[in-house]
Amino acid sequence: MSTDDREGRLPLPRVRGRADAALFDFAVAVLRVWVAVVHGLRVTGREHLDGVRGGLVTVANHVHYLDCGMVAGQARRRVTFTAKAENFELPVAGFLVRHLGSVEVPRTPEQHAAFEPVVRARIRAGEAVHFYPEGELIPYDRTLRPFRHGAFTYACRLGVPVVPMVLTYGRRPWWRRRPPFRLTILEAQRPTGDGPEAAADLMARCRAAMEQVVAQAEAG
Numbered sequence: 001m002s003t004d005d006r007e008g009r010l011p012l013p014r015v016r017g018r019a020d021a022a023l024f025d026f027a028v029a030v031l032r033v034w035v036a037v038v039h040g041l042r043v044t045g046r047e048h049l050d051g052v053r054g055g056l057v058t059v060a061n062h063v064h065y066l067d068c069g070m071v072a073g074q075a076r077r078r079v080t081f082t083a084k085a086e087n088f089e090l091p092v093a094g095f096l097v098r099h100l101g102s103v104e105v106p107r108t109p110e111q112h113a114a115f116e117p118v119v120r121a122r123i124r125a126g127e128a129v130h131f132y133p134e135g136e137l138i139p140y141d142r143t144l145r146p147f148r149h150g151a152f153t154y155a156c157r158l159g160v161p162v163v164p165m166v167l168t169y170g171r172r173p174w175w176r177r178r179p180p181f182r183l184t185i186l187e188a189q190r191p192t193g194d195g196p197e198a199a200a201d202l203m204a205r206c207r208a209a210m211e212q213v214v215a216q217a218e219a220g
Contacts, residue, residue, distance in 0.1 A: 040180025
């Protein structure tokens with residue numbers, strides 16, 4: 001697909017088809033077991049997700065190609081992931097990205113105009129919409145990179161809370177090539193308004209809470 005074609009493409013339909021919903025539920029069930037067994041995932045703070053009723057936005061650092069499964073396995077609701085355009089074109093993985101309900105990160109004004117109604121519809125359906133505010137995957141990164149404001153802007157416009165999550169690492173046992181993952185789910189942060197200042201405040205509060213977890217993990 002050419003760059004021009006990709007820029008003109010709109011996000012996926014607002015409502016999941018029944019088959020896509022079933023595929024999502026099956027994939028999450030498989031991934032929940034896989035990340036626990038293969039990647040040693042341990043989770044704390046799940047009550048912070050359970051305590052939020054209705055749709056919401058979630059954010060996390062992006063440190064593994066399967067961290068989407070780590071997030072979706074805890075949400076107890078369907079999750080819409082935002083993904084770069086090129087991820088939709090990957091062999092095999094692109095099929096899963098598309099049919100598991102991901103939406104393309106908008107790049108043009110036309111895509112931005114179409115993106116918000118998709119996000120709004122998914123949230124009204126009680127889903128979580130997940131953003132990676134760092135914007136790119138860096139495997140096993142131990143820092144929080146600069147955030148983009150999109151997740152927090154949409155949360156403010158839609159008046160929904162943001163639940164921050166942080167992936168850190170446990171001590172690597174001798175029989176693992178990589179350290180096991182720890183997912184900390186933090187208390188929901190709620191917007192105080194719907195403008196740029198409110199979005200900046202929301203982003204700052206989420207980042208501060210996430211940075212504290214990263215600092216504690218590195219110190220311990």
